[in-house]
Amino acid sequence: MSTATEETTSTTTPEPVLRVRDVAEHLDCGTDSVYQLIAAGNLRAIRVGRVIRVPESALAEFIAGGTGRR
Known part of the structure; x- marks a missing residue:
């Protein structure tokens, strides 16, 4: 008996800007x-x-003290 593998498709929502x-x-x-x-x-x-x-994560990084550079 063979088992089928389930493919999970992850749907990602775009980051708010x-x-x-x-x-x-x-x-x-x-x-x-x-x-x-x-x-x-x-x-x-x-x-x-x-x-x-500006991505919301970039603003959060800036406020947290990160440089924002990647």
Whole structure:
């Protein structure tokens, strides 16, 4: 008797991302400061065309004291 192996398909949901202005509000600073953090590599961000988004995990890393670089 042969046994069939079950294939489990893991469905991953995309990580939530924040707008620069939302990050600025959370950090209580201006959007220019957030753009500077991104440009300096201190806050990880995703660019799609002209749109910049910050993953929630990147904001959490930044707040926790990580550099945000990968």
